[in-house]
Amino acid sequence: xxxxxxxxxxxxxxxxxxxxxxxxxxxxxxxEPGSGASAVAAGxxxxxxxxxxxxxxxxxxxxxxxxxxxxxVAELEEETGLGTGYRAxxxxxxxxxxxxxxxxxxxxxxxxxxxxPTEALTGxxxxxxxxxxxxxxxxxxxxxxxxxxDPRRLAPxxxxxxxxxxxxxxxxxxxxxxxxxxxxxxxxxxxxxxVRAERVLLAAGAWSGGLEGVPExxxxxxxxxKGQVIRLRTAVPFLRRSTRGLxxxxxxxxxPRADGEIVVGATQEEMGFDTRVTAGxxxxxxxxxxxxxxxxxxxxxxxxxxxxxxxxxxxxxxxGPTALPGLVVGTGxxxxxxxxxxxxxxxxxxxxxxxxxxxxxxxxxxxxxxxxTA
Numbered sequence: 001x002x003x004x005x006x007x008x009x010x011x012x013x014x015x016x017x018x019x020x021x022x023x024x025x026x027x028x029x030x031x032e033p034g035s036g037a038s039a040v041a042a043g044x045x046x047x048x049x050x051x052x053x054x055x056x057x058x059x060x061x062x063x064x065x066x067x068x069x070x071x072x073v074a075e076l077e078e079e080t081g082l083g084t085g086y087r088a089x090x091x092x093x094x095x096x097x098x099x100x101x102x103x104x105x106x107x108x109x110x111x112x113x114x115x116x117p118t119e120a121l122t123g124x125x126x127x128x129x130x131x132x133x134x135x136x137x138x139x140x141x142x143x144x145x146x147x148x149x150d151p152r153r154l155a156p157x158x159x160x161x162x163x164x165x166x167x168x169x170x171x172x173x174x175x176x177x178x179x180x181x182x183x184x185x186x187x188x189x190x191x192x193x194x195v196r197a198e199r200v201l202l203a204a205g206a207w208s209g210g211l212e213g214v215p216e217x218x219x220x221x222x223x224x225x226k227g228q229v230i231r232l233r234t235a236v237p238f239l240r241r242s243t244r245g246l247x248x249x250x251x252x253x254x255x256p257r258a259d260g261e262i263v264v265g266a267t268q269e270e271m272g273f274d275t276r277v278t279a280g281x282x283x284x285x286x287x288x289x290x291x292x293x294x295x296x297x298x299x300x301x302x303x304x305x306x307x308x309x310x311x312x313x314x315x316x317x318x319x320g321p322t323a324l325p326g327l328v329v330g331t332g333x334x335x336x337x338x339x340x341x342x343x344x345x346x347x348x349x350x351x352x353x354x355x356x357x358x359x360x361x362x363x364x365x366x367x368x369x370x371x372x373t374a
Contacts, residue, residue: 001019001023001024001025001198001199001352001353002024002025002026002027002196002197002198002199003016003019003024003025003026003027003197003198003199003200003201003352004026004027004029004186004187004195004196004197004199004200004201005026005027005028005029005200005201005203006029006030006174006177006187006200006201006202006203006204006208006211007029007030007036007202007203007204007205007207007208007331008028008029008030008032008033008034008159008169009030009034009035009036009037009038009155009203009205009337010034010038010151010154010155010158010337010338010341011203011330011331011333011337011340011341011344011345011348012028012030012201012203012204012330013028013033013034013155013158013159013161013162014158014341014342014344014345015201015203015330015344015345015348015349015352016028016162016165016167017076017158017161017162017165017167017345018345018346018349019349019352019353020162020165020166020167021165022349022353024352024353025166026162026165026166026167026168027167027168027169027170027195027197028162028167028168028169028170029170029172029173029174029187029189029195030169030170030171030173030174030204031171031172031173032171033155033159033169033171034155034156034158034159036205036206036307036308037205037206037227037307037308037309037310037337038151038154038155038337038338039151039152039155039305039307040151040227040229040266040305040306040307041151041307041337041338042148042151042229042242042253042255042263042265042266043085043148043149043150043151043154043255043263043338044091044146044147044148044242044244044253044255044338044339045066045069045088045146045147045148045149045338045339046062046091046143046146046242046244046339047059047062047063047065047066047146047336047339048063048091048111048116048118048143048145048146049091049093049141049143049146049244050062050335050336053110055315055316056114057316057363057364058315058316058336059114059116060360061316061317061340061343061360061361061363061364062336062339062340064343064360065339065340065341065342065343065344066145066146066147066339068342068343068346069086069088069147069149069342070086070088072341072342073086073149073154076154076157076158076161077157079161079164080157080160080161080164082153082156082157082160083153083157084149084150084153084154084157085148085149085150085153085154085257085258086147086148086149086150087147087148087149087241087242088145088146088147089147089240089241090142090143090144090145090146090147090241090242091142091143091146091147091148091241091242091243091244092121092126092129092130092140092141092142092143092241092242092243092244093107093140093141093142093143093243093244093245093246094126094130094133094137094139094140094243094244094245094246094292095137095138095139095140095245095246096134096136096137096138096245096246096247096248096291096292097136097138097247097248098138099248099249100138100246100247100248100249101138101139103246103249104139104140104141104246105120107141108120108141111141116143117144117145118141118142118143118144119141119142119144120139120140120141121139121140121141121142122139123136123137123138123139123140125139125140126139126140129142129240129241130239130240130241130243132238132239132293132294132295132296133243133292133293134291134292134293134294137292146242147242148242148255149338150257151338154338154341170189170195172189172190172191172193173189173190174187174188174189174190174204174211175188175189175190175211175212176188176211176212176213176214177200177202177211177212177213177214177324177327178194178196178213179213179214179324182324182325183324183325183326184199184200184214184324184325184326184327185197185198185200185326186200187200188212188213198326199326199327199328199352200326200327200328201328201329201330201348201352202214202220202327202328202329202330202331203329203330203331203348204331205222205308205309205310205331205337206222206223206224206225206273206308206309206310206311208220208222208310208329208331208332209221209222209223214324214327215323215324217323218322218323218324218327220312220318220329220331220332220366221312221313221318221332222310222311222312222318222331222332223270223310223311223312224271224272224273224308224309224310224311225268225269225270225308225309225310225311225334226267226268226269226270226271226274226275226306226307226308226309227265227266227267227268227269227306227307227308227309228265228266228267228269228277228278228281228282228285228304228305228306229263229264229265229266229285229304229305229306229307230263230264230265230282230285230286230289230301230303230304231261231262231263231264231302231303231304231305232261232262232264232296232299232300232301232302233260233261233262233299233300233302234260234262234299234300235260238256238262238293238295238296238299239254239256239262239293240256241256242254242255242256243292245288245289245291245292247288247291247292250284250288252264252265252285252288252289252292253265253266254289254292254293254296261302262296262299264285264286264289264296265285266285267281267284267285269281273308275306275307275308276306277304277305277306281306282304309333309334309335309337310331310332310333310334310337311332311334312331312332312334315334315335316332316334316363316364317330317331317332317333317334317336317340317344317364318330318331318332318364318365318366319331319344319347319348319351319361319364319365319366320347320351320357320361320364320365320366321351321355321357321365321366322366322367323367328348328351328352329366330344330347330348343360343361346358347360347361347364
């Protein structure tokens with residue numbers, strides 16, 4: 001089986017690695033493999049913390065992927081000798097004021113209804129886990145089975161694993177899908193040239209909806225959702241585990257790395273393909289981070305960046321065969337691309353090589369009811 005994959009973010013890279021391991025001849029088309037949303041993401045693995053009303057199926061997919069992560073990164077690290085920064089030490093959610101705490105209590109009741117284990121904590125118990133938290137923090141939840149991974153280490157490891165399995169890298173931009181006799185048969189490249197294949201996987205993130213050659217009704221309905229992120233550094237221990245906070249209704253997260261980096265994010269902005277970093281976005285992040293962790297203003301400022309998440313109409317991924325024979329899509333992962341990488345790679349590999357959609361992926365096929373039931 002010859003497969004061409006448009007897009008070398010973590011979803012495209014992981015699928016290329018898995019498909020090549022099963023004997024497929026795989027070509028990845030991307031001018032900058034491992035860049036894009038993957039390079040900006042914080043890497044929280046938080047299906048429990050992200051749970052929302054009406055998203056039971058998305059929660060099930062997230063749990064399935066989180067539970068595969070340990071074995072997934074162990075295999076990846078053994079094959080490449082590269083680390084991924086994977087941690088499974090839990091996620092702490094904290095509430096800044098009484099209204100925030102009431103909302104977290106609603107989340108806890110929803111989690112209990114779905115049989116998800118979380119531990120309710122008082123403000124004092126939260127500060128015992130994270131001593132740098134502000135004295136006024138009212139309480140929180142501990143999702144002990146959630147964790148994190150470093151996307152800036154995960155993506156290079158996936159790239160190395162794919163290349164080790166013989167995946168061919170074409171570092172050029174794809175301009176369209178080649179369609180002959182109503183079948184997708186390859187990828188057209190910028191500046192001329194093409195890649196022929198029996199199957200084409202469209203995994204170009206927020207750019208997946210704009211390729212030439214694909215009928216309009218087949219193009220995935222994805223949109224870019226901008227996220228701005230701050231990276232700080234500290235030489236002394238500051239935060240032990242990933243922490244999500246509600247500050248007067250606004251959500252913020254802080255993700256520590258073993259090397260002293262702390263990722264603070266992220267805004268959610270419907271600004272099209274605008275990737276400019278703005279003073280307003282950074283001010284909001286630092287303002288809310290300081291409310292939760294007053295000492296954060298003493299940390300070294302290292303970097304700011306902005307990326308584009310691929311959002312779908314129901315905020316759930318689009319994965320599976322399309323109405324155009326030969327074309328498979330794997331996009332629309334929105335805030336959950338890093339979390340859903342292992343399960344997405346398994347789903348898409350089965351679709352590409354076997355022509356079947358595994359049960360865990362059936363609610364997320366592109367042709368599904370537009371009623372938000374995912």
